[in-house]
Amino acid sequence: MRKMNKRSLFFTSLTAAALLLAACGTDDSDPIDGGTDPGEETGTDTEGAQGGDLVIGQLSDAVSLDPHGSNDTPSSNVAYNIYEALLIQDENMELQPGLATEWERVDDLTWQFTLREDVTFHDGSEFNADVVQANFERILDEDIASPRAFLYEMVEEINVVDDYTVEFVTEYPFSPLPAHIAHNGGGMISAEVIAEDYEAIENGSEPGSVINENPVGTGPFVFESWTPGDEIVLNRNDDYWGDAPALDSITFRVVPEGSTRLADLETGAIHISDPLSPSDVSRVEGTDGMSVISQPSVSLSYIGFNAQKEPFDDPLVRQAISKAIDKDTIINGIYDGVGIPAESPLAPGVFGHDENISGLEYNVEEARELLAEAGYEDGFSTTIWTNDNQDRIDTATAVQAQLAEIGIDVEIEIVEWGAYLEDTAAGEHDMFILGWSTVTGDADYGLYPLFHSDNFGVAGNRTFFATDELDSVLEEARQSSDEDERLDLYSRAQEILVDEAPMIPIHHPEFLLAVSDDVEGLWQHPTGILMLRDVSLNQ
Structure with a gap:
């Protein structure tokens, strides 16, 4: 050995x-x-549907x-x-x-x-x-x-x-x-x-x-080319050890604007628009030749604070902002009610999710009181970052308006995806909007990378928040082989996060795609990954 x-x-x-x-x-x-x-x-019966180039219009390029x-x-x-x-x-x-x-x-x-x-x-x-x-x-x-x-x-x-x-x-x-x-x-x-x-x-x-x-x-696919900011092309692996794909190739094309992606789908320039904004669902459903694919997820959308920067190093400020933001307005107004309101980072169905956890409730008056207690009775100025995702931009706009009610002046900064990841990992932000997917289905992945002190930055902890108690709980939970003990520890971890409020969990989204009727065999994993090996095109 x-x-x-x-x-x-x-x-x-x-x-x-x-x-x-x-x-x-x-x-x-x-x-x-x-x-x-x-x-x-x-x-999957792909007879008569072999070949073709599947073109996916996506919001952002690979990093x-x-x-x-x-x-x-x-x-x-x-x-x-x-x-x-x-x-x-x-x-x-x-x-x-x-x-x-x-x-x-x-x-x-x-x-x-x-x-x-x-x-x-x-x-x-x-x-x-x-x-x-x-x-x-x-x-x-x-x-x-x-x-x-x-x-x-x-x-x-x-x-x-x-x-x-x-x-x-x-x-x-x-x-x-x-x-x-x-x-x-x-x-x-x-x-x-x-x-x-x-x-x-x-x-x-x-x-x-x-x-x-x-x-x-x-x-099942072999790399062909990458034009950064434009597209990535993969070709079928004819020597694949399993069942060979039906498609000749896949093109991942960067189309940042959601309206442009839908226009491209209507003209046949692309076959899949990823993502589809909930506000565009009715447009797709009312258009011949395309349909909506939805998938419940293990993902989280959230607003994070840089807990190492003033004033967000004060839990009272984080709690105040958490209480000043009306999540229901964001979910219903921007996401058309699609998804599940989040009380913690863990989605239902993820091991460790505690259905008894309740987040900080929306209460503007209590938010003002907490802000005054923290010494910011007259508010302050700050920034919130987002990438060029329209739903996140709309969320930032809603947050800007809601925080103005308690005297906080928020400037919105829209940052290109690659720079957004790099700069938030470097801790250059104040507030930011992002998501996380608990891809393993286990609370360890949903909490340890996001909140342990070892994972500041690119590994996942972009709030730069950690406490000795939370570190200890997360370490003990990942090392225990007793399921009940792990559940108890993860419940404690979620309680700490409610009290400390390093982030505002918004909702557990439902993934939405707009897809041409020429596409068969497509499905999306609960983690958000497109399953393409068995896809075929009617052509």
């Missing part, structure tokens, strides 16, 4: 592994997972095509078709085989995965246990600084048992590990490309630079 741990000399061993693969002549996010085993018959180097849905939507994880989650968030066919818990600290054989990467290199080890060692490499590292930080060893068996040993019992393994952040990259990326780093390049230019996975 070969062992590697977090502190091993990764590059040397990875290069050796890549050279070995080459010598043998043989031969990958907000988000995650298919509804069927790619190796099994899906029952990165390195599955270990991004933490946003636009990137994950593309990467999901290039890379595959060891496990996937179906439409009910249940775990299913992916690149691993079996998995079992050997003891409290050890999980073993049996891998598929005869799977090759797009570059012809072989998928095996050495490659799995190389990928997870890369995610955990501090020099790579992967925003996905928190998913696997409990992993102490990744052991190659044999060519197609790999073992994960954790520092402490961690029941959600298989769900974390299913995260698209665990997408498998060709070991040869990883080795090339490390070589480029040695020569002064940024981590992921090679992978971004040449993303190589085992998935």
